[in-house]
Structures are given as structure tokens and as C-alpha cells.
Amino acid sequence: MKTKVLAALAATMAVGATCAFAANPFVDVPSDSWAYKSVVELADAGIIQGVDGQYFQGNRNITRYEAAEMVAKAMAHMDKASVEQRALINKLADEYADELNNLGVRVSALENRVGNVKLTGDARIRYRYQSEGDKIKGTDQVVNEKQTNDNSWDYRVRVRANAQVNDRTNVVYGITTGVRSFADNGSASEENNVTTDRAYVDYNFGGNNWDLMVGRYEYIMGGPRAYGFFYGDTFDGAQLKYQNDKFAATAGYGKFKEGPIGGAWTVDDDNYASAKTAYGELEGFFGGGRMAGSAVGVYYNNIMPKAEVLNDIALDNIDVWGAYASVNFGKWNALANYETYRDVIDNGNGSKDNADVWVGKLTYGAANFATPKSWDAWVEYLNADQFDIAGTFIGSTNGWRNDSLTSNVKSWGVGVDYTFAKNAQFQVMQSFATSAKKGDADPGEETRAQFVFVF
Template sequence: MKTKVLAALAATMAVGATCAFAANPFVDVPSDSWAYKSVVELADAGIIQGVDGQYFQGNRNITRYEAAEMVAKAMAHMDKASVEQRALINKLADEYADELNNLGVRVSALENRVGNVKLTGDARIRYIHQSEGDKDKAGEPVNAATKNDDSWSYRVRVRANAQVNDRTKVTYGVSTNDISFADNSTASNSDDNNISTDLANVDYNFGGNNWDLMVGRYEYIMGGPRAYGFFYGDTFDGAQLKYQNDKFAATAGYGKFKEGPIGGAWTVNDTNYASAKTAYGELEGFFGGGRMAGSAVGVYYNNIMPKAELLGNDIALDNIDVWGAYASVNFGKWNALANYETYRDAIVNGNGSKDNADVWVGKLTYGAANFATPKSWDAWVEYLNADQFDIAGTFLGSTNGWRNDSLTSNVKSWGVGVDYTFAKNAQFQVMQSFATSAKDGNADPGEETRAQFVFVF
């Protein structure tokens, strides 16, 4: 690669420019050269360093890695650039996005460019097979929900990310439902129910970039993104305040579930329940590599406030208290995750007591399947032990979870999976449960197989 990148950066050089130039840093750049002014400005801004700190070597081809280094340094001086210069640096950043990621300039940092509007999204094609569980004497499944079932479906999501200024970002997203290939004429696949707004929020960063306030509709996963995310949290309307640095993070929020077992209409013992609100808090600590790449431990609390209608009258239910803790530890290419949650049930039994439901999850992962890195892969194994949850009859994970309803409550179950990036931005994922049994002597549910292609753009 010739010096086109260098020339493009030089053309922007009001960035880092001063009234008087520093001394010529390179012995092979004469002061009467047409490029002398731009070379000195680039060196003075720290964008180029030359070869061995003495020679510019302007006729030498440069590698993409060297070009990305210069782009990264130019991005650090964005506040000194004009609108036109920022547009040029943004264009170069898009061209060298993969190299910048390898240099440690995170994608999220690239997206923090003023005036930048970016469309992203994903498409998923999924196959699910649910095998039969225990059968009665006639050979029929004891639980009709666990009969043999094969289904193909697809989902498409699109996100618009707009950087309003250095501190403020607006995100809007739409998503289809999981649409079955079997029959697109059903009510669940109709145009009225197919597409919905699942993201619509404003994110404001302040306090030296350590504080973050998000308001609107966002994805909420109980315990945060490092936890297992066992309870359903997609499409959540609320407000969240977060403080974080490389060692510690504290989060507090309040809002309303819009989907999941307590996010819509659901019925228990002839009682109709409306969407539940929740207040939540999380404390996390990071070590052995920092917040992004290291290990972490965390504790979290949710106070879920359901509302019910019984015989036409509103009644107040006791809140559901949820406590949880997790530990995610990296060692080499391995990651070990342990997660515990306990739920204080709002349903009162006939004897006046209340049930508590506990969930234990352990997961061991090797490798890391990265959408940006073809042929990258990971493999994992997990163990789940979940009590019966009476409020909605089941636990249900977020969109990051993979288990069907019948394998999330009153079960002990193992699972394995493999993720493989077969091309850039294209990944194949497969998951399989095994050795699943019901707790408390109930009928065993069947096993579940999932296989899916996921494409991001």
C-alpha cells in the first residue's frame, strides 16, 4: 500500500495544527518539499512516528496495520478537526475497522464519532426440535407441551445508532417476531403482529465518561450481560443509571417488562396478571484484565411488582424479591461461569406460606466465536438446576437464552453447544440438552435441539 492513507490524513491537517511548526523530525524530508508542512503537522500531532524515529521514508509502502495505527491516532484528535476532516477520518476508520479492533480501539469507540449515523442489524434462521418426554400407558406424552415438535423460523432486527454529540447517542430498533416458515398466514405471523419497536432509547454519558444514563426502551438482562440472563428481559421500558470504571460498576434502574412471562397477559389460578414493574440494582467488580476483557463477579437484586385482576377487582400482590450472584472467571482460552438466583414467590399457599424458587447454573466455555473473525469458534457445556416457579409457571431466558419453557422450570438438565464463524459476520450455532429430568417426581420433559444461522450487518 502506497502513502495514500498518509496523504489523506495530511490533507486534513488542521488537526493538531499550530501557528508555528515544530522542528523537522525526519532527516529525509527537506524543508522545501511540498509535503514538508503536512509531515511536520502529522508528526507534531503524534499521528506518525516514522522509521526508527529518524526517517520518514515517504516512498515506502505501508501495511494496513501501520495505516490503522495512524487512523487511530487521528481519531484521538477528532475534537480539533472540522466537519469535513471528521468525515474523512470516519471514512478511514470504517475502512480499517478490523485492524482498529485488533489494536484495541473498540467498535463502540468507533461509534462515538460526532455526526455519525450507523445502521446495524442481524438476521437469524433457526431450527428447533423438541422431543417427547414421559409417556402414559397409551403411549401419549404426559405433558402435551413436550411432544415431538420440529419447527423452522426466522427473525430480522434492524438498529439505527445516531451519535448526537460527544456524550449523547440515540438508538432505535425494530424486530420481527420469530416467524414460522410453516404457515405465514397465521395470526402470529400477520403484518399486525410481525414487526415491533424493541429499542428506542437515549444514552447520555457524563462525569468523565464514568457515568451513563439511559432512558427509553432497551434490552434488560437480569444480572447484566456477564450473568446467565435467566429471567426474561427483552423489550424493557425504563431508566437506568450506571457508574463504571475498569475495576467497578454500579447500576440502578426502574421500569416495566413488556414481554416474557410477566411482561404481558398471563393467568395463574384464575387470576389475570398485567405487565410487572421492577426496580433493580447491580454491583460488579472486574479483575485480571479490566472491565472488557477480564474476569468479573457481581451481585444483583430485583424487586418485581406484579399487578393482578381477580374477579374484576384490582388486588395488590406481595412483591417478588429476586437476589442473584455470579462469577465469570477467565483462564487462558477458558471461561467458567457460575450463577445463582433465588425468587421469593408472591403466591400464597393454602397454609399461608410462600414458596422460594432457586436457580443454579454452571457453564464452562472454551474459545471465542467472533463475528468479525472467520474460522473462530467456541464450545461450551452447562448444567442447570431450577426449582418450580409458581408465578408464571416457568422461568424464561432472554434472547441470549436458548432453552424452551419446559426446560427452564422444575428441571435438572445438561446442555452442550458449539458456535462457529464460517464467514465474516456469519455464524452457525448449535445447542443440545441432555440428561434432563423433572424435580419433585413430576413427568420428565423431552430434550431440545436448536441449530441456527445468525448473520450480522
């Protein structure tokens, strides 16, 4: 690790040097130091920033994430590198590929290694089985039929094209098969057609602290560190984000295209859901910074259903407040997430029904697609109230649980993720001790196993 980082510094020094007479930005690097010239050139090129903008701290070991950032900045100067330097930087980019890709470090030169457009994607083969239908307590009467083996197997393929317009602008376009059941026998029904699920422009400015995204993108309520119980997989809108190593603020507006409020509620064959939302998020990072450390966050959504009345129920705007804390300690991560949904339904007498969701999750290890034989194991607890609309919660297309296990339930879950080969991972999840919070019908337990391949 240390040798590779020193090699990266040597390469980036030659590639990124712009002015040998630039001012020294670090108070702890004297002018007579053997490293003075190299440190000043690296700082002037923007490859290193030091600590708190004043100290170089040359004896401190750096993290993999800090090394990845230096590699990213070196790659921005690839056009000035020699053949040997290009080979070294490409090797380092492969070494830190997971940090660069999975933690949000935007590296324009990484896409340029294979041209102006980079194709990526993933494929998933999934098995889901619910042990029984919703059974009335103390009887053998089943309210909802169980999921059978005929429709337990499904697959999905997604392809992404990332076009690097310039050092600040990306254009992304993606298509998906959607979730297709093997029981369909390849039928080409309208809902099974390949669709566009990504089509957006991403623009960085203000020293890359600001990011503007416009178009069709992925939106997760609470951000990628939260549990993501409420989810808009395909979302048309615009989002503005500011972030540094200690703080992030996000604001956006758009329309859900997936999940129940993206179109599942219908009246007389007309789509009455298709909800819009305005959202905001505030996050703080500590114990390692934005990429590697722990985080806390709060978020708000004002969701506006398209219909004013659905099945004789008046729909009001839905105010959603949430908070999360994600804390790392060694190889462990503890996540707690709370959401509350307010002013949802007018029951006709002026009263409203509210719903709360509590989620706790404890994870050990990290299954990394780029690292064969890496793995993690987790356990979680879910306590979710029920909305009275359609007898289900208003949304959840992100979680692994089937719809009947995301609303009006108390439930535990366990899972293991294992990378059995580079870019190939096996994941298994199981619910247990699941019970309904209201009423007499308990949902059955769910088993889910899947192979995921990325390319």
C-alpha cells in the same frame, strides 16, 4: 499488532495534539526523552491515560482492548485529520471493530464515518426440536405434545438506527419482526406485526464514567457478563450507570414488555402480569480490566406484578438476589451464576414458595463475528426450581432452552459456535441428561441450530 499500534499513535499525535507546552503527567518519561513531546501531546489530548494516572510504561505491550480505546479517542478528532490520517484511522477502526462494538466502547466518530445515523441489524434462521413431550416416567403417556417439524423452523429480523446527536448523546431506534414460524405461511396476525423493541436516549457524562439511558432498551438481569437466565428483551425504563476499569454500579427502574411477566399471564382475556421492577447491580473487574478481564457481580431486583390475585393465588412482590463470577484463564472462561427468588406466592396459610437457580458454564475459544473461522465450544449445567404459577418459571427469554427446560429441571447442555464468514455465524446447541426435579414428568431433550447474520 505492535506496528499497527505505533502507526495509530503517530496518527493520533498529529490529530489530537492541542498544546505542545502541556505539563508532563508521567513520572517515567524524562523531559530529554525522544518521545517526550509526543507522549505529552497524546496525554493532553486525552488519547492515552497511562497506568494508574502516573506511569507511561513505554516498554509494556498493550492489549487489543487498550489499542481499541486509543483508536476510539483518535476518531473523536477525525475532523482535524488529513486524508491519509483518516484512511489510517478508518483501517484501524475496522481492525478493532469487534472490540469497539462488542465490549461497550462508545465511539461517536465510528458512527460518523457513514453520517450522523448508522444502520445495523441482524437476521436469524432457527431450527428447534424437542425429542418428545413431557412423558410420565415408566410409561408411554405423554403429558404435553412434542414439538413437530411443522413449527420447528422460525426466523427473526431486527434493524437498529443509531443517531449520534453529539459526542455525548446517542438516540437509538429499533424494530423487529419478532419470532415468526415458517408454519404461519406469512400470515399477518396481530402478534406477528413488526414492532418497536428499541427506542431510547443514551447520554454519557462525568468524563464518560457516567451513563444515563432512558426509553425502551434491553435489560439483562445481572448485566451482560452474567448468564442472563431472567431476561427482559424489551424493557421500558431508565438506568443510571457508573463504571471505570475496576468497578461498575448500576441502578434502574422500569417495566417488562416480554416474557411471562411481560404479559403472558391472563385472566378473562385481561393482561395481569406486565410487571415492574427496581434493580441494582455491583460489579468488580480484575485480571485485565473492565473489557478484557474477569469479573464478579451481585444484583438485586424487586419485581412488582400488576395483579394482586391470579387464578386465586395471591401475588406478592418478588425479591430476587443473584451473584456471578466470570473468570478467564487462557482461552478458557468459567462462569458460575446463582439466583434466588423469595416471597413469591402466598399459599393461603401464610407460607411462601421460593425458587433457586444454579448455572455453571465452561467455554473454550471465542467465536467472533468479525473473524472468519473463529469458534468456541461450551458445556453448561442448569439446576432450576419450579414456581407454582402457571407451572413454569417466571421468565426466561434469553436462554437457548425452550420453556419446559428452564423450570423444575436438572439438565446439561453443550454447544458450538462457528464463524464461517465475516458477520455470519452458525450455532448449534443440545441438551442431555435432563430430568424433572419434582413430579413424574420429564421433559424431552432439545436440539437447536441457527444461522445468525449481522450487518
